[in-house]
Amino acid sequence: GGDPLSDTGASAAPSSTGSGSAAAAKVVVGSANFPENVLLASIYSQALQAKGVQVEEKFNIGSREVIYDQVKNGALTVLPEYNGGLLSFLDPKSTAASKDDVNTELKSKLASELEILDSSPAEDNDSLSVTKDTATKYSLTTIEDLAKVAKDFAVGGPPEFKKRREAQFKDVYGLTFKEWKPTGDTTADAIKSGAVQVGNVFTTDPKILINGLVPLQDPKSVFSAQNVTPLVNKAGANDTVRTTLNAISAKLDTAGLVDMMKRVAVDKDDPPAVAKDWLTKNGLA
Amino acid sequence: MNWLIDFFGDPANWSGPGGIPARLLEHVEFSVVALLLSMLIAIPLGLLIGHTGRGAVLVVIAANAARALPTLGLVVLIVLLVGVGTTWPVLLPLVALAIPPILVNTYEGIRGVEDDLRDAAYGMGLRGGQVLMKVLVPVAMPLILLGLRVAAIQVVATATVAAYVGLGGLGRYIIDGLATKDFPSTIGGAVLVAALALVVQLCFALLQRVVVSPGVSRRSGLR
Amino acid sequence: MGEGEPLIRWAWIGRNWPSIQQLLVDHVVMALVPVLLGLLIALPLGLASARWRVLYQPTVSLMNVVYSLPSLAVFIVLIPLTGLAERTTVIIPLTFYSLAVLIPAVVDGLAAVPDHVRQSAVAMGFGPMRRLLQVDLPIAVPVVLAGLRVATVSSISLVSVGALIGRGGLGYLFIDGWQRQFSTPIIVGIVLVVVLAVLADGLLVLAQRLLTPWARARRTA
């Protein structure tokens, strides 16, 4: 048999199937397993519900690698995505960096069952970050500066980092790290505690602020544009879904996203509540 | 099968800090330390309550409730509380997981020794400690070992959760494989864990031969 | 955890109670269905193993292997078959874990039927089916129930691992709390899982008391 994780056998998917009509009774909103994505999915879900769409939520499922297929086979209908991330997932060799370049290329690489809707201005970039002390001590401002010290640095990040990024950093910046540590959600803490010297964290991660980390600039754009973009299964989505999600993308910007993430991660407000407030404030629900 | 070949055939998987030997060692280390810690707590306690009969009901109820403790929850909670950088977040939940079977089996083993035997031992002039160590423990040994075996296997299988909070061990292959959709890695990790668990079973089978007197094991028809 | 973050934010619990309840229901379903399924499968398998002793050792060895598989790995392997974030994906492996406990329990329970009782039943003119239903199985109940208790408690505890593949009932609270460095949901989740387990265990003990007034209180664990 093939790799079960890439088995797209639609027949095995329990929810609506890929061949379902546009009037599919139920829209399944999924999310990856990190709070920001859950927040975005909540926004999508609540907005759709406000429009009378029947929604099922499947949040916190896993990483892109796992859930992309779920959208493709129709088990999920809608997924908040990041255009750059999705592109490098589909084509690791792609060098597109700007929002439009990325989206154009993305549309050509996307499976035929899928489409992306409008990208929002809101971005959540990947970054390589270090502590202020490290930055000062080795005078680091860009990723290029890391080249001279990388062999003494341990790098941390979510498990995907190793597979997706390590090679890119080697090719583009010539970085060979001393050691790779899968620090996952603790990356920011690991950087702070010194368990790793540099780590892959998201720019909207409030812990960058809390812990006073310094994201290094990415002049060669290994980290491409990361605009929040709804990925939908064509068959599962109707026009109501499309217009609703596009309306959201129009209103969502980075500052707003960072504000919301502060509430979620620092104030411990729950994503659905935060989502609801944002929708109300923006007149979307 | 080719996933296994993909995984085990990849030389990169055999060296360095992310290689199988290193991961295996980490996994064994967690497991052994957790098992030793829980033995240190559960065996003396089990012997004590089994021998004196005091506090047994309470301890057994507590141990049963402890079986319900979700390891994942404990792991993340402890990381939150004590931070990353130590292995305690994995050790403590694993210890909590291992204590109930060891404790309950030790207690039941000691308590289950026939009164006759206890009587005979005291009647011959053995002192309390001698009765415990020279008679009760050897006779209860099969049950004590059974408890240890169950605990060890659960610990080995559950130590995979450590990977979720960024710690090492064979769970890395599973968690990372899940995150990156690297199926060979997931399956390879699972196979390694299962193999380790089987080795543990085997070790206990051997241990049983060595530590349990044939007079006890064959009497009760144990293997 | 952020500085100054309290261990528990009580207000959070109140605010999120409805969704916690949903998780609780989901958790209960995913924990109990495997145990029930396990019981349904273990009875015929256990009967068969008790009857043809040659089957017993292989069955138990197989179950031991199953038991030593990390639950997470099994969930993942099942995803393509049963779907991500689906109850079935969690229920199937847990059913196997329950079997690993319940089959030996059924066999031991049947073995606990004293030979002289079985002989008398035959001598009084019980046919095989009748004997099984009216004599063997009722007498096996205490041992089977003891196994059921262990299976239930571990099942309740194990469901939470399903959160790693998006369907873990109360386990979701662990992931959520973890990602937001937020201890409240984690603690709530742990407490609810333990309370659920203790409650289920208590109910089974009660059931045992009611079902088997004839059995001397023997096993405590």
Added chain:
Amino acid sequence: MITFEGVTKRYADGTVAVDNLSLQVPTGAITVFVGPSGCGKTTSLRMINRMIDASSGRILLDDQDVRQIDPPTLRRGIGYVIQQAGLFPHRKIVDNVATVPYLLGWDKKKARARAMELLERVGLDTKLAGRYPFQLSGGQQQRVGVARALAADPPVLLMDEPFSAVDPVVRTSLQDELLRLQAELHKTIVFVTHDIDEAIKLGDTVAVLRVGGHLAQIADPSTLLAEPADDFVEGFLGRDRGIRRLSFVPAEGVAVRREPDVPGWAVVLDADGRPLGWRADGSATGASRSGTGGAEESPGADDPGRSPASDGLLPFGTFDPRTDSLRAALDAALLAPSGCAIAVDGDGRFEGVVTRQAMDEALAGAGARRSPGEGTASHG
């Protein structure tokens, strides 16, 4: 009548448990199978209700070959009692007893009523009916086992060492109970035991088996004791055969003298004419005070415990010539310092004494009962 015709049982592993056994179990009587461990008693018994099927030969139950009857049907008509009683631990006593009636489809109320009646019959308090087996003592459980076997009033009862797990005192009372029941019910009982005393006490007929499943001897107990067929049977019967045989000789024939002549001894009676003891009576040579009634009423007469020595009275033994055996009479004689047994009536009132000479004659008579050649009857 149950007939074994050349029955052999060879187990799968080749063990011959019963070898060409032929014998008859008479209707309405107790037949005991006795023999050392492993001699095939249980196997023989269980072939009757087809718990085990014979390898060859036939077993007839009232002229019908048991192999022609469907086993469950056959078994419902045969009571079966075993050592551990085999009670169903999960059923109340009353339901245990009513098991076969339920199986036969009796209505629940009727079955329970029958069970209650049987509990009484085997000497159990009906208050126990609602208990579970573990709440009963071993002896009580065994009684329930008997009641259960009797529930559907089967004509045949098979009992496999039913009393061997209880202590000697209880065992004796269970044996007595069984004899009492049998006197009322007249079942055809096959009783297995390895205890020869039990066999002799209970059996109308005793079949002694020897290892390998051979019949060594089948006879009534008295004949068995008097004329064991061979050394094996004699060894199995153990010592005291002569004395034990006297159990089967009624004491009726012993001459009782109302005014006996026992030199140097006199019997002292209480106001009701019950003997109190012997007194060494140097003066009155042999004049028994019996018949003279309360003249010698003892000061200790209201003491229920006999302590004869307290007032110079010496111990005595009594027997009832109408119901006791010669063994009891001999025992009574041996207990008395005078060597003379005291005969009493059913109420324990003095009837007379048996002189040493009369006893000697009675014993000689018991020994001489047999004429030469009678012994051949014992070879089965």
Added chain:
Amino acid sequence: MITFEGVTKRYADGTVAVDNLSLQVPTGAITVFVGPSGCGKTTSLRMINRMIDASSGRILLDDQDVRQIDPPTLRRGIGYVIQQAGLFPHRKIVDNVATVPYLLGWDKKKARARAMELLERVGLDTKLAGRYPFQLSGGQQQRVGVARALAADPPVLLMDEPFSAVDPVVRTSLQDELLRLQAELHKTIVFVTHDIDEAIKLGDTVAVLRVGGHLAQIADPSTLLAEPADDFVEGFLGRDRGIRRLSFVPAEGVAVRREPDVPGWAVVLDADGRPLGWRADGSATGASRSGTGGAEESPGADDPGRSPASDGLLPFGTFDPRTDSLRAALDAALLAPSGCAIAVDGDGRFEGVVTRQAMDEALAGAGARRSPGEGTASHG
């Protein structure tokens, strides 16, 4: 000597298991505590080695209060044997037996040698030494239990129903073994049983306890049988007291006539002078063929099993006047059609017969042994 002085044991729940018990256990003899279940036998026994401490009163071991001795030390000097033997399942037989020597710090080799010696002494094959307890039969285990208790040669042995879990045949052999051992070792033994026959067989002294822990009677077995202190003891002793008492009367005193005059009967001997049976001898009135040797050698003489009826010979009973009791002599007489017991020597060779009159006199003599007033000795 072990002395109970007003010993009372009241358990935590208020049960008075032993009530003001005073008695003496003589040195070098077997004292049996007997009584119904729950009468406090075990409790009394276990107060001696302080497995249980008395609530009040004192127990003296050779004049020292046991409560002044550290329990483990006390116990190492007292052998203790219990019902299921209580062998340590994880130790080989030899190490089980050597338990106390090891505890006392004996060197391993010496302890094992001692253990082997004891295994032989209790009649076990030393090949069993390397086995584990589960590989032994119940009777063998019980023997190991006795060996273990004897290992450090303690002067005192406590035995709590040691033989009650084995079957009657094995029990008898264990009892005989114990008596043989005691004849060599002269330990002070306290033996608990609920079986009165065992008590009478083994005890030099028998203490009968009654429920509530009261001493009902303490006496030697013969006295006990002859003069039970009260109805309780009499009931407990059961029937056949008179006959059983004869076990304690040696048969030596019985008059044996080498050329007896038994009208109508003759004894037939084989070539070696062993009796073959009685023959009804109408012609020769009472002329025994004894002494005339092989003249009447029987055709069946080489048949090891006696089947007297086969050639007109009738069954007979024998006894050895040097070793047997009067009970055996009486039994022999009752087995013979002539009513006369045949006396034989240790090799089974004819020595003479006991006439009915001689037997009657011997029996009367046994009854008359006691003089009035002797019975008072029995009130403890």
